[in-house]
Amino acid sequence: MTQSRKYPELKTTRPVVLVGMMGVGKTTIGRRLAPHLGLPFFDADQEIEKAAGMSVSDLFKTHGEASFREGEARVIKRLLDGPPHVLATGGGALTNAETRALIAEKTLSIWIEADIETIIKRAGRRDTRPLLQNGDPRETLKRLLKEREDYYRAADIHVHTQPGPHNKTVEVILEKLDSSPWLLSPREEDK
Numbered sequence: 607m608t609q610s611r612k613y614p615e616l617k618t619t620r621p622v623v624l625v626g627m628m629g630v631g632k633t634t635i636g637r638r639l640a641p642h643l644g645l646p647f648f649d650a651d652q653e654i655e656k657a658a659g660m661s662v663s664d665l666f667k668t669h670g671e672a673s674f675r676e677g678e679a680r681v682i683k684r685l686l687d688g689p690p691h692v693l694a695t696g697g698g699a700l701t702n703a704e705t706r707a708l709i710a711e712k713t714l715s716i717w718i719e720a721d722i723e724t725i726i727k728r729a730g731r732r733d734t735r736p737l738l739q740n741g742d743p744r745e746t747l748k749r750l751l752k753e754r755e756d757y758y759r760a761a762d763i764h765v766h767t768q769p770g771p772h773n774k775t776v777e778v779i780l781e782k783l784d785s786s787p788w789l790l791s792p793r794e795e796d797k
């Protein structure tokens with residue numbers, strides 16, 4: 607798809623990064639948002655799988671979470687060092703301090719939020735989310751959210767996902783960007 611017809615002026619030189627809990631819809635929304643901004647889309651989890659030659663679940667099983675987090679930080683740094691794009695991060699990406707600093711410094715970040723009950727419904731395919739494979743997913747999500755909420759909250763834009771079609775959430779993001787054009791322009795330090 608080419609640039610959005612409704613918002614033809616929405617162009618940014620900064621990468622646009624989606625953050626938030628697993629299952630809120632970052633990958634789904636990011637993929638749909640990118641063409642409206644005329645940017646390519648990348649998904650950090652998929653890039654890690656490509657680089658490692660194995661699934662996220664197998665990476666957790668074989669090498670452990672700490673090693674997955676190192677790979678995740680490397681992949682995100684590589685992408686953010688490249689040309690502008692829309693990037694859907696994995697739910698735990700902001701637990702890495704270097705990734706948090708990079709995202710704060712270089713990107714326009716969007717926190718996608720959803721209620722825990724909605725996340726549980728959406729995160730049904732538990733094989734790609736190894737952290738939900740053991741124990742009560744509701745308790746795990748609550749604990750992780752408590753640990754991560756402050757990191758997500760630091761994002762430039764905050765969107766609570768809309769029930770119904772994914773495009774509704776994309777539309778809300780586009781409206782927010784359209785009404786906050788300074789978020790799209792280069793910051794002083796980029797010039």
Ligand SMILES: Nc1ncnc2c1ncn2[C@@H]1O[C@H](COP(=O)(O)OP(=O)(O)OP(=O)(O)O)[C@@H](O)[C@H]1O
Nearest residue numbers: 628629630631632633634696697728768770771772
């Ligand atoms: N309104 C909605 N917005 C976004 N996603 C939705 C919506 N309704 C249902 N979904 C579904 O929720 C599921 C989870 O979405 P997705 O995989 O994009 O989440 P994610 O945030 O990328 O998760 P992770 O951090 O684990 O990668 C998908 O199957 C998607 O189709």
Ligand SMILES: O=C(O)C1=C[C@@H](O)[C@@H](O)[C@H](O)C1
Nearest residue numbers: 628651696697698734735736
């Ligand atoms: O929230 C998390 O910690 C995770 C989310 C997923 O995107 C994957 O990156 C992985 O399952 C870990």
Ligand SMILES: [Mg+2]
Nearest residue numbers: 632633651694
């Ligand atoms: Mg995803």
